[in-house]
Amino acid sequence: MTEAQPKPKRRILVAMSGGVDSAVAAARLLEGGDEVIGLTLHLWDASGAQQVGRCCSAEDREDARRVCDHLGIAHYVVDERSSFRRQVVDPFVEAYRKGETPSPCVHCNRSLKLGGLAELARQFGAEKVATGHYARLRRDAQGLMRLHRGVDASKDQSYFLFGLPQTVLECLEFPLGEWNKEQVRAEAQRYALPNADKKDSQELCFVPDGDVQGFVQRESGPSPQGEVVDLQGQVLARHQGIAAFTVGQRRGLGFASGEARYVLRILPDRQQVVVGGAEDVVCLEAEGEGMQWREGFAPRAPFEAEVQIRYRHRAAPARIVPLAPGSVRVEFQEAQRALTPGQALVVYAGDEVLGGGFIRAKQSRSADCA
Amino acid sequence: MIYLDHHAASPLEEGVREACGRALREAWANPSSTHRLGQSARRLLEEARAQVAEACGVAPLDLIWTSGGTEACNWGVEGLCAGPPARLVTSTIEHPAVEESVQALARRGWRIERLKVEAGRPPGASAIEALGLGPADRLICQWVNHEVGTILPVEDYAAAAKRSGAQVFVDASQALGKLDFSGLVSQVDAFALAAPKIGGPAGAGALWLRRGVELPPRFVGGGQERGRRAGSPDVLACVGFGAAARRVGERLAQRERLGAMQRDFEAALEARGGLINGREAARVPTVSNVSFPGQRAALLVHALDIEGLCVSSGPACSSALAQPSPTVVAMYPGHEERAQAALRFSWGASTEWAELEAALACLDRVLARFRRPLASPPAQPSFSREARSDHD
Numbered sequence: 001m002t003e004a005q006p007k008p009k010r011r012i013l014v015a016m017s018g019g020v021d022s023a024v025a026a027a028r029l030l031e032g033g034d035e036v037i038g039l040t041l042h043l044w045d046a047s048g049a050q051q052v053g054r055c056c057s058a059e060d061r062e063d064a065r066r067v068c069d070h071l072g073i074a075h076y077v078v079d080e081r082s083s084f085r086r087q088v089v090d091p092f093v094e095a096y097r098k099g100e101t102p103s104p105c106v107h108c109n110r111s112l113k114l115g116g117l118a119e120l121a122r123q124f125g126a127e128k129v130a131t132g133h134y135a136r137l138r139r140d141a142q143g144l145m146r147l148h149r150g151v152d153a154s155k156d157q158s159y160f161l162f163g164l165p166q167t168v169l170e171c172l173e174f175p176l177g178e179w180n181k182e183q184v185r186a187e188a189q190r191y192a193l194p195n196a197d198k199k200d201s202q203e204l205c206f207v208p209d210g211d212v213q214g215f216v217q218r219e220s221g222p223s224p225q226g227e228v229v230d231l232q233g234q235v236l237a238r239h240q241g242i243a244a245f246t247v248g249q250r251r252g253l254g255f256a257s258g259e260a261r262y263v264l265r266i267l268p269d270r271q272q273v274v275v276g277g278a279e280d281v282v283c284l285e286a287e288g289e290g291m292q293w294r295e296g297f298a299p300r301a302p303f304e305a306e307v308q309i310r311y312r313h314r315a316a317p318a319r320i321v322p323l324a325p326g327s328v329r330v331e332f333q334e335a336q337r338a339l340t341p342g343q344a345l346v347v348y349a350g351d352e353v354l355g356g357g358f359i360r361a362k363q364s365r366s367a368d369c370a
Numbered sequence: 371m372i373y374l375d376h377h378a379a380s381p382l383e384e385g386v387r388e389a390c391g392r393a394l395r396e397a398w399a400n401p402s403s404t405h406r407l408g409q410s411a412r413r414l415l416e417e418a419r420a421q422v423a424e425a426c427g428v429a430p431l432d433l434i435w436t437s438g439g440t441e442a443c444n445w446g447v448e449g450l451c452a453g454p455p456a457r458l459v460t461s462t463i464e465h466p467a468v469e470e471s472v473q474a475l476a477r478r479g480w481r482i483e484r485l486k487v488e489a490g491r492p493p494g495a496s497a498i499e500a501l502g503l504g505p506a507d508r509l510i511c512q513w514v515n516h517e518v519g520t521i522l523p524v525e526d527y528a529a530a531a532k533r534s535g536a537q538v539f540v541d542a543s544q545a546l547g548k549l550d551f552s553g554l555v556s557q558v559d560a561f562a563l564a565a566p567k568i569g570g571p572a573g574a575g576a577l578w579l580r581r582g583v584e585l586p587p588r589f590v591g592g593g594q595e596r597g598r599r600a601g602s603p604d605v606l607a608c609v610g611f612g613a614a615a616r617r618v619g620e621r622l623a624q625r626e627r628l629g630a631m632q633r634d635f636e637a638a639l640e641a642r643g644g645l646i647n648g649r650e651a652a653r654v655p656t657v658s659n660v661s662f663p664g665q666r667a668a669l670l671v672h673a674l675d676i677e678g679l680c681v682s683s684g685p686a687c688s689s690a691l692a693q694p695s696p697t698v699v700a701m702y703p704g705h706e707e708r709a710q711a712a713l714r715f716s717w718g719a720s721t722e723w724a725e726l727e728a729a730l731a732c733l734d735r736v737l738a739r740f741r742r743p744l745a746s747p748p749a750q751p752s753f754s755r756e757a758r759s760d761h762d
Binding site: 011074076078120122 | 668669673675677735736739740
């Protein structure tokens with residue numbers, strides 16, 4: 001009988017948000033014999049009434065510190081507020097003013113969080129960065145790291161993680177990828193983590209009250225008012241700024257109607273919001289821009305895959321047609337509701353992320369959306 | 371673990387720990403109580419007061435316990451400026467405990483005159499004379515800069531201010547154990563001390579007031595500290611402060627040895643591309659503040675800690691945020707990058723050269739990593755292409 005060799009200790013940097021998932025990730029790695037270092041990015045200072053918020057608040061940094069104290073590991077806070085503003089918040093506000101519905105978590109994960117953490121890991125002499133993301137990494141036969149969905153379909157976060165370069169993927173570890181949320185909660189209890197009962201955050205970390213319109217106005221001044229019109233151009237209502245609208249939205253349109261009405265398009269030049277019926281808000285085609293494919297995959301010819309067009313969307317079968325570099329046309333087998341400019345468009349082969357980009361705003365052509 | 375953060379808190383030596391332990395056993399009672407146990411606590415407290423007073427060459431009666439250097443500075447500055455607003459002269463490199471009090475006074479109508487310490491060089495006393503101060507004006511100045519160790523000529527400043535009748539407060543927190551107080555005491559009206567800077571426990575500090583100078587009471591209530599600061603002082607911390615103060619002479623005796631160490635250490639830092647902040651003028655021999663251009667000191671501090679070396683960037687109180695060093699910003703205006711990179715190594719009488727050598731080895735390991743970026747920056751979409759420079 002051979003004795004079990006103790007696993008050589010690796011030094012791992014764990015990105016701690018203050019939430020349960022990253023706390024359990026840290027506890028697991030520590031139990032597995034790794035040298036674990038907790039790290040929290042200070043991204044945003046909530047102000048005034050927003051201070052009740054999560055994830056970016058002082059309270060969350062304090063929670064992360066308490067978890068690390070509980071585990072007996074070092075904890076550092078790294079101030080990335082200026083990068084967060086420049087790389088995430090300012091473009092977010094700008095996108096809303098352009099009538100888009102941006103995907104700040106994608107940009108944050110890719111450019112700031114994971115890219116930055118991979119760099120920090122190297123600087124801190126750590127082999128890996130671990131996070132509490134629900135996603136999986138697998139090495140393929142060529143030795144490349146590939147990104148897959150987490151096992152818990154309701155928590156899967158691979159949608160936010162496409163486009164990470166190999167250099168970053170090589171640095172990453174997702175200890176919760178094979179788990180579901182119930183197991184993670186149970187582990188949090190087992191480790192007696194001080195934040196075991198903390199609720200998951202639902203809103204954007206820098207808009208904890210969910211009032212995007214109010215946030216955009218605080219950041220960039222009052223929005224121009226405008227009109228809500230139907231497909232015939234008839235004015236149905238006036239609005240206080242296009243940032244309050246997103247394609248597919250049904251509530252809060254500012255007028256009463258017998259049948260359901262949805263936002264179809266937002267036209268920033270005219271500050272107009274175009275609404276229509278359920279039959280108008282579905283689309284067979286989308287265009288993606290800023291596409292990034294996984295290493296070793298550079299499609300030139302059309303191919304079949306599944307495409308996810310927002311976080312809470314079930315990836316739909318489609319034909320992907322590569323256009324100019326970085327752009328694709330997506331032809332869905334079945335029409336999809338609410339293709340929202342600015343949202344990430346992620347291409348999957350089964351559980352694997354092939355790549356992704358962002359839905360491009362179409363010019364005001366209604367013909368291709370019928 | 372190598373500890374080179376003595377300017378934040380100098381380690382408690384055995385004698386200090388013993389004194390605190392004795393106080394824990396014998397001086398837990400309320401020092402204001404009249405029974406014998408209260409008397410026992412008071413006796414230790416007064417012994418400690420005498421020890422601190424002796425270290426500064428002042429009378430114990432004129433020394434008031436505070437909760438630390440911050441309280442002593444806040445109280446000293448605001449207390450001396452309790453009257454109608456006039457002119458307040460101060461430097462550009464004060465500790466936040468002084469600086470924020472000064473700003474509060476500015477909001478109350480005091481006109482602030484700044485002594486600029488550009489390129490690390492404080493101005494001479496003629497700068498005070500040129501201001502033509504009057505008796506209602508005040509001079510508020512630190513003696514030793516906490517971040518880079520610059521020695522400000524406060525005795526000369528104070529003499530010039532005195533000639534015009536202006537009262538003088540000196541933040542001497544970083545000076546005790548590093549400079550000789552004998553010339554200071556006759557020139558100033560108040561000075562502040564902090565126990566952790568000489569190896570005493572956090573939670574004790576003191577404010578010295580020239581006999582006859584009265585400030586509005588800090589707290590009111592039980593009339594402790596001869597009615598000037600109500601509430602029982604922290605006897606354990608004060609006793610530790612006293613024990614640490616007994617070693618001030620030994621600390622001073624190490625100055626030459628520490629100065630030689632500082633020179634060698636800084637030559638080694640410069641050989642590694644470091645810029646020594648404040649090297650243009652006289653400094654205490656217990657600190658080297660160095661900027662490695664292009665680096666973020668806040669990150670270097672974490673990486674060095676992981677390697678087993680404790681140092682700091684900026685004042686300890688604000689180091690969670692990556693704010694550029696206020697002292698270095700003031701000394702080198704327009705060199706924000708230099709201030710972002712400012713890393714403070716500070717040591718004390720107990721430090722040996724071998725520790726500084728080991729620190730250099732840690733620094734080499736960390737700098738090698740920081741200076742070699744990831745092989746290729748990840749390809750970015752248009753959205754964040756310009757932003758990569760942030761993780762340089």
